[in-house]
Amino acid sequence: MDASSNQSSPVVIRITNLTRTYRIGSEKVQALRGISLEVHKNEYVAVMGHSGSGKSTLMNLLGCLDQADAGMYHLNGINTTRMNASGLAHVRNQQIGFVFQSFELLPRISALKNVELPLIYSKTPFWSRRKLAAQALERVGLGDRMHHKPNQLSGGEKQRVAVARALVGQPSILLADEPTGNLDSATSEGIMQLFERLYAEGQTIIMVTHEADVAAHARRIVRMRDGQIYSDLPAEQDPDCLRFKSKASSAQTEAR
Amino acid sequence: MKKFLLIPFALLQLMGQSALLALGQIWVNKTRSVLTTLGIIIGVSSVSAVIAAMHGMNAKIMENFEIFGTKKIFLWPEQPASGPKKNVDWWQIRFRQEQFEDILEHCPSVEFISFISDTRNTLSRYTDRTVESVRVRGVQASWFKIENRSIVMGRPFSLLDETQGRKVCIISANLRDKLNMDRECVGETIVLGYTNFLVIGLLEDKPAMMFGNMGETQYEVYIPFRTATKGADSWFSVTASCKSAAVAEEAKAELQFFLRRTRHIQPGEPDTFRVFLMENEVQQFKKVMGMITLVAFGIVSISLLVGGIGIMNIMLVSVSERTREIGLRKAVGARPAAILTQFLVEAVVLCLFGGVIGIAIGHLFAWMISRTAPLMQSTQIPAWAVMLSFGFAVAVGVIFGMFPAIKAARLNPIDALRHE
Ligand SMILES: Nc1ncnc2c1ncn2[C@@H]1O[C@H](COP(=O)(O)OP(=O)(O)OP(=O)(O)O)[C@@H](O)[C@H]1O
Ligand SMILES: [Mg+2]
Numbered sequence: 157m158d159a160s161s162n163q164s165s166p167v168v169i170r171i172t173n174l175t176r177t178y179r180i181g182s183e184k185v186q187a188l189r190g191i192s193l194e195v196h197k198n199e200y201v202a203v204m205g206h207s208g209s210g211k212s213t214l215m216n217l218l219g220c221l222d223q224a225d226a227g228m229y230h231l232n233g234i235n236t237t238r239m240n241a242s243g244l245a246h247v248r249n250q251q252i253g254f255v256f257q258s259f260e261l262l263p264r265i266s267a268l269k270n271v272e273l274p275l276i277y278s279k280t281p282f283w284s285r286r287k288l289a290a291q292a293l294e295r296v297g298l299g300d301r302m303h304h305k306p307n308q309l310s311g312g313e314k315q316r317v318a319v320a321r322a323l324v325g326q327p328s329i330l331l332a333d334e335p336t337g338n339l340d341s342a343t344s345e346g347i348m349q350l351f352e353r354l355y356a357e358g359q360t361i362i363m364v365t366h367e368a369d370v371a372a373h374a375r376r377i378v379r380m381r382d383g384q385i386y387s388d389l390p391a392e393q394d395p396d397c398l399r400f401k402s403k404a405s406s407a408q409t410e411a412r
Numbered sequence: 413m414k415k416f417l418l419i420p421f422a423l424l425q426l427m428g429q430s431a432l433l434a435l436g437q438i439w440v441n442k443t444r445s446v447l448t449t450l451g452i453i454i455g456v457s458s459v460s461a462v463i464a465a466m467h468g469m470n471a472k473i474m475e476n477f478e479i480f481g482t483k484k485i486f487l488w489p490e491q492p493a494s495g496p497k498k499n500v501d502w503w504q505i506r507f508r509q510e511q512f513e514d515i516l517e518h519c520p521s522v523e524f525i526s527f528i529s530d531t532r533n534t535l536s537r538y539t540d541r542t543v544e545s546v547r548v549r550g551v552q553a554s555w556f557k558i559e560n561r562s563i564v565m566g567r568p569f570s571l572l573d574e575t576q577g578r579k580v581c582i583i584s585a586n587l588r589d590k591l592n593m594d595r596e597c598v599g600e601t602i603v604l605g606y607t608n609f610l611v612i613g614l615l616e617d618k619p620a621m622m623f624g625n626m627g628e629t630q631y632e633v634y635i636p637f638r639t640a641t642k643g644a645d646s647w648f649s650v651t652a653s654c655k656s657a658a659v660a661e662e663a664k665a666e667l668q669f670f671l672r673r674t675r676h677i678q679p680g681e682p683d684t685f686r687v688f689l690m691e692n693e694v695q696q697f698k699k700v701m702g703m704i705t706l707v708a709f710g711i712v713s714i715s716l717l718v719g720g721i722g723i724m725n726i727m728l729v730s731v732s733e734r735t736r737e738i739g740l741r742k743a744v745g746a747r748p749a750a751i752l753t754q755f756l757v758e759a760v761v762l763c764l765f766g767g768v769i770g771i772a773i774g775h776l777f778a779w780m781i782s783r784t785a786p787l788m789q790s791t792q793i794p795a796w797a798v799m800l801s802f803g804f805a806v807a808v809g810v811i812f813g814m815f816p817a818i819k820a821a822r823l824n825p826i827d828a829l830r831h832e
Contacts (some may be wrong), residue, residue, distance in 0.1 A: 170818060221743055221825045242747045249745020260829065262738045264440070274744040279422050391682065 166314050169195040169218060169326055172229035176213050176383075179197070181285025182215075187213040189383040190227065195329070199361045200355045202371035202391075205380035211364045215333045218362065219254045220244045230327055249277050255332035259314040262304040265318045267293060268302040274325045292320040297348055312343035319350060323359075324359075330354065330365040336370055348373045368396045426750055430757035436728070437758060438765055448726040449766030451719025451810065456770025456801045459712040460793045462778035464801075467706070468782065468791035470701055477694050479619050481560055482657045484690040485522070487650040487667065492682035505684040506647055518670045521663035525652040526555035529640040537603040538591040546587065548604055548633045550640020550648075556615075558653040559761075566598035566613030569636050573612075577638035582613035584632040603625040604633060660691035696715065716804060719766065720812035727759050727816035738820050739828025748821040755820050760806050761812020767805030771798055 176188040187210045195201055203211050216222040217229065222235055223244070229236050236247055248254070261270045271289040280288065293302055296316040306314055315335060322330055332351075336344035344367075352373060355361055365371050377394040379387040387394075437443040446453075489505045492498060496507070507527075513523055533545035553569040556562070563582060573580050581604065588597045592618035600611050615632065641648070664687045671685055731738070738751060746754075774793055782791040 180484065216826050219743070221829075230813055244751065245742060245745050245747040245750075248743060256829070260736070260743070262737055264436075271740065276426070277741070277745040277747070277750055281421075282425060282429075325745070 157175055161172045162242065165197040167194055168197050168199075168231070169193065169362075170228075171218070172228045174214075174224045176210075176217060176222070177223050187235055187383050188217070188224070191383070193378065193385065193388075195362060196330075198355070198358050199362075200360075200373070200375040201378055202374035202376070203362065203364045203380060204366070204368075204371055205379045207366075209380040210383040212333055212382055213383075215331055215362070215364055218329070219291060219331045220247045221254070221309040230265065245277070249274055249325060251328045253319075253325065253327035253330045253332065254407065255318050255322050255335045257334040257337040259306070259311075259318045261314055261317055261321075261339070262390050263306050266303045266305055266329040267309065267320075270306070270317055271324050271403070273321060278325060288324055289320075293317070295323065296320045310343075311339050312346055315343075315347055316338060316350065319347070319354075325355070325385070329360045329362060332361070334364050334366065335368070336365065341369075344370060371396075421536035423753075424493060426753055427757055430754040431761055434761035435753065444726065445762060445765065446559050446769075447760065448722050448791040449719070449762055449769070451715060451722045452763055452766030452805060453719075453770040455712050455715035455719050455774065456767050456805060457773035457777060458707065459804075460771055460797050460801055461650055461781065462708040462712070463705075463797040464774065464778035464793040465781050465788060466701060466705060467794050467797070468788055471785055471790050473697060474694075477690070477697070480690065481558070481648060481652045481653070482690050482694050483523075483654040483655075484558060484658070485654060485660070485663060485667065486686075486688040486690075487652065487671075488686055488688075489684060489685040490569065492684055493680045497681070498685055500684070503647075507650060507685070511671060512650065513674075515667075519666035521654050521659040521666055523653045523655045524554040524558045525650060526552040526558055527637045527648045528555065528651055529637055529646060529648045531640060534605050536587070536591065538593055538600070539593045543590050546604070546631045546633050548581075548635060548640070550637040551634050551804065552637050553711035554602060554635070561615055561618075563613040564616050566611070567594070568613060568757050575636055576644060577636060580605060580611050580612045580636065581609040582615055583635045584615045584630075585610055585617050587631040587633065590631060593734055597769045601679070604635075608634065609633075615806030617785065629718065648763070654689075654691075657691050659695075660689045664689050689775075716808050719763075720808040723759055723762060723808065724815060726762070727755060727813050728819070731755065731816045731820045735823065735828045735831035738823050739825050739831065742823070742825035743829060751823075752817045752821040755817035756810060756813050759817065760809030763805040763813075764802065767802050770805075771801055774801075 170193075172192045174188055174191045177188070178185040178187055186290060191210075203209050213222070214344075217224050220231070220239075224237070227237075231247060231251055234247075236244065239247065246294065261267075262273070268286065268289050271292050272285045273289060275285040290299070290302060293299060296319050297317050298313060298320065301309060301313060301317075304313075306317070307316065315338075319330075319332075319335075322332075330351075335351075336347055339347065348370060351361055351363070355375075363374065365368075371377055371394075372391065375390055375391050377387070377389055377396075378385055379394075487507075488500070489507055490504065491500055491502070509527065512525065512527070512629060516522060529550035531548045531550070534548045536543050536546040556568055564585075566582070568582070571578070572578065577579060583597070583602070588595075591602065593600055593602075597611050599613060601608050602727075603609070615634070618630065618632075637648070644735070652663070652667065654660045667687050668683065671687075672683065675684060677684060741754075764767065771793070778791050778793050781788050
């Protein structure tokens with residue numbers, strides 16, 4: 157059962173039989189046990205599962221932050237499996253926007269400078285960086301917080317800066333590992349609204365979450381257990397999310 | 413084509429950015445940066461001060477050598493250190509004029525040669541003025557050329573003056589003034605000892621030198637060699653000059669060969685005279701200077717090594733402090749080479765920072781040294797030493813920054829981001 161089979165837009169991510177084993181001394185932890193997945197352009201996927209099921213491991217592989225032991229990973233048709241550190245860095249810079257649970261902003265520089273960071277490592281000349289960064293910040297609704305340092309921003313604002321940083325290089329996928337994990341539910345909702353808008357603008361999004369109400373924003377739910385995918389359904393068919401989905405849509409109709 | 417041009421541009425941009433970042437880092441950790449670069453500061457300031465002092469002293473001494481004349485050769489009789497003539501009587505090994513006959517034809521590297529006969533300090537008198545101790549020397553006309561002393565008024569000794577032993581003299585300007593003579597003193601008569609001498613020429617005073625006359629003014633009078641010896645067989649020494657400093661050794665060999673023949677020294681027997689080259693002294697001095705320079709460089713390189721280890725240490729601290737930052741930079745697409753560049757540039761900037769402070773302190777040292785003694789007057793850091801210091805600073809930055817930078821560049825992005 158594959159939720160994406162009915163889609164006709166181009167494939168952005170194709171992984172086949174990916175495995176990843178962590179070794180600590182003589183001990184081995186099989187975090188991923190042969191995962192296969194396809195994600196098309198402009199999909200909105202939520203990855204769910206219990207703690208330790210391998211979600212972060214999968215996201216790191218998708219984000220080219222880590223490499224699998226076995227299996228294949230094609231990103232926009234390019235095989236990244238055998239790339240060296242430099243090649244992967246280039247792919248991360250050009251194709252991937254990653255949002256972390258703990259924001260990962262550099263503390264001493266302004267929001268604008270933080271957003272500029274990916275452009276420093278691309279071939280963007282310095283005179284156009286500032287403009288692009290400012291545009292990205294405006295896109296996430298922080299046009300008035302550009303010169304704030306991270307410690308002068310709220311959690312939600314920090315995560316918006318992180319999203320702006322992920323978006324500034326116009327990546328083909330936005331990866332978010334528990335983007336709302338450090339935020340309260342109201343702030344989380346704000347971030348989800350932002351994702352919703354980005355999705356509407358054509359952004360491909362994959363996010364990891366524990367919370368069903370967050371996952372309910374996605375269009376497709378992938379569930380993991382013990383390093384394997386055991387369910388991959390459109391959000392409407394996912395039993396857990398359905399409740400929130402209906403609640404949200406009823407709330408929406410009420411609002412109208 | 414456009415892409416091709418963009419690559420070096422991107423690298424320059426990255427380096428500029430890293431330099432700014434590094435300056436920011438130094439500014440944030442001011443105290444730490446100064447303490448870290450202390451080794452570099454001490455190294456650079458001491459090397460520049462030492463070079464400045466040596467440079468100044470060298471210039472001063474070489475200048476004196478120039479005044480004294482680097483082409484000069486001195487010859488005098490000397491008892492050999494060994495052999496049958498070891499304790500021979502001085503009078504037996506004295507120079508004789510006939511031993512020097514036609515010497516210039518046989519010694520092509522020798523330019524001029526002059527006999528010198530020194531008399532004791534003599535009393536000189538002009539009308540009612542007397543000067544107690546005047547150094548009267550009997551020399552030949554070529555002596556003035558060897559010594560590079562110009563006759564500013566009157567004429568040098570003529571052939572007749574020399575062959576006939578005329579009672580003529582050439583005096584130095586300071587003696588003229590001391591004797592209260594007319595400025596135009598040529599044609600006047602002065603008394604040397606008990607004899608009247610006609611002044612035929614006036615010499616420029618000797619340029620002041622550090623060594624030799626010890627600041628005391630020397631009144632000089634020169635009379636023809638033959639006049640001094642009165643034609644008798646007396647004790648004298650010889651001064652010569654070679655055609656250039658480069659042929660000094662050849663000139664020495666030629667003179668030795670010639671004199672051994674005319675003095676009938678058998679092959680295998682040691683010389684009974686000495687040929688002394690000024691050029692040898694210059695070489696000796698240069699050698700000593702070179703040795704001192706080498707030792708100074710040795711000391712400096714040790715202090716730079718210590719400084720470099722300090723830099724490496726602080727860079728390792730910096731890398732581990734900023735592991736998360738490195739992870740984040742890598743996550744957003746920094747290649748290992750970019751991270752390497754960032755940390756290398758940071759180490760180099762840190763070293764240059766130390767270098768600048770070091771040069772400033774070095775200038776201060778040089779200024780202080782220049783105040784201590786007249787010999788050190790021209791102590792000053794030469795431009796090449798400044799460049800060299802900066803070169804060393806950069807080299808130390810690159811060499812000792814390399815290991816921490818490689819460590820940073822090799823970090824796995826995920827591990828780095830997970831670092832606490
Ligand atoms: N760096 C590592 N070294 C060793 N084992 C690891 C490492 N990272 C993850 N693991 C192990 O791999 C398994 C999967 O971890 P992963 O972080 O992918 O889980 P997760 O689904 O993201 O969990 P959570 O929801 O708590 O974030 C876990 O058993 C974990 O202990
Ligand atoms: Mg996780």
